[in-house]
C-alpha cells in the first residue's frame with residue numbers, strides 16, 4: 001500500500017467496553033485477570049494485521065468493582081508475555097507520569113522494546129483519578145496544570161535517556177577487548193523543576209530508537225503535551241465535527257511547533273456493537289443494556305461529570321450548569337456534556353447513548369455501516385485510525401476482523417500484510433536519531449565525564 005494508511009488498534013479493555021461484557025454467554029468472568037485473555041485477543045489482532053493492541057492503566061480500584069472488571073494487571077508485564085506469544089503486532093502500554101519516575105519508565109519500555117523486537121509504544125497519561133492519587137501519599141487528584149507540567153518534563157527525560165546510547169555505542173570487539181565505545185554513551189545531566197536525573201541509561205539503544213510515544217488527554221494542556229512529544233494520540237470525540245476540529249487543531253499546533261509528517265497520528269476511540277443486520281445489532285445492544293445496572297452507570301456518569309450522584313435525576317436533563325471539574329479529566333467531561341446537550345437527553349437517555357460506559361463514541365450497526373463510518377472519518381482527516389473497543393472480548397473483535405476488516409481491505413483502506421516488523425513500521429513513523437549523535441557535545445562521554 002502507498003499513501004496515507006488507516007491504523008487500527010485494539011484497546012483490550014478487560015472483558016470488553018460494555019460493563020456487561022463479562023456477563024455474556026461464553027465469556028469467562030475472570031478473564032480480565034488472566035494473561036491468556038490478553039494473549040488470545042492479541043493473536044486475533046495479529047491474524048488481521050492490525051497495528052497494535054493497547055492496555056490502559058490505573059493504580060487503584062477506581063470503578064465499581066462490585067459490578068464489573070477493572071483495569072488491574074500491570075500492562076508492561078502483561079505485554080511482555082504477549083510479546084513472547086506473538087511476532088508482529090504492536091504493543092502499547094500505559095504508564096502514568098504522575099505516579100512513576102522517568103528513569104524506571106525509560107528502562108522498562110526500552111527493555112520491552114528489546115524483548116519484543118521493536119514493537120512497543122508508551123501511552124503517556126497524567127491520571128486524573130483521585131483513587132490512584134490516594135495510593136501514592138496524596139489526598140486527591142493532582143492539580144491539572146501541574147500534572148501536565150510534570151508530564152512534559154518527565155517525557156523529555158525519558159526521551160533523553162533513550163538517546164543516551166548512540167546506535168553504534170556497542171562495539172563487542174572480542175579481539176581488542178573493547179566492549180562499548182564509552183564516548184558514545186552520554187549522561188543527560190537533567191536538573192529541572194520536578195526531577196534530577198544524571199544518566200546515562202543502563203539499557204542500550206533499543207530497536208526503535210525510541211519506543212513509540214503515544215498520549216491520551218485532549219485538554220489544552222494535553223494537546224500541548226501531544227504537540228511537543230507524541231507520535232500518536234488516543235482521542236475521544238462523540239461527533240464527526242468535534243473530531244475534525246480536534247484533529248485540525250492538533251496537526252496545526254504540531255506544524256507551528258516545527259513538526260511535520262502528519263504527526264501526531266490521531267487514533268479516535270471507537271466502541272462497536274456489530275450485527276449481521278441493523279436489527280441484530282440493536283438486539284445485541286439491548287441484550288447488553290439489560291445486564292448493566294443503572295446504579296453502576298449513574299456512579300460512572302457522576303464521576304465523569306464531577307457532580308454528586310444525587311443531582312442526576314434519571315428522567316430529567318442534566319443540571320443547567322456543570323463546571324469543569326478543576327482537576328478531573330477534561331476530554332470525557334466535554335464529550336459527555338456535548339452529547340447530552342446537543343441531543344437534549346435526559347440522564348437515562350444519556351446513559352443509554354453511552355451504553356452505560358465511558359465517553360467514547362459507540363457505533364451500533366452492520367459491518368458495512370461501520371466500515372462506511374471509518375472510511376468517512378479517515379478520508380476527511382477526522383481520524384488517522386481508530387482505537388477499537390469491541391463490546392465484548394474476544395468475540396466482538398473476532399466479528400470485527402472477520403467482517404469489517406475485509407470490507408476496509410476491498411476499499412483499499414487497510415493493509416493485507418504487514419510491511420515491516422516494528423510498531424514504527426506499522427504506523428509509518430520514522431526512527432529518531434539520538435540527539436547526541438545529531439549534535440555531538442564537546443564534553444567527553446561517560447568515562448571522561450566529570451559529573
Ligand SMILES: Cc1cc2nc3c(=O)[nH]c(=O)nc-3n(C[C@H](O)[C@H](O)[C@@H](O)COP(=O)(O)O)c2cc1C
Pocket residue numbers: 055056057058094096124125126127128129216217218219220221222223234235236269327328329330331332
Ligand atoms: C482517551 C483517554 C484515555 C485515558 N487513559 C488513561 C489511563 O489509562 N490511565 C490514566 O491514569 N489516565 C488516563 N487518561 C486520563 C488523562 O491522562 C488525564 O489525566 C485526564 O486529565 C484526561 O486528560 P485531559 O484532562 O487532557 O482531557 C485518559 C484520558 C483519555 C482522554
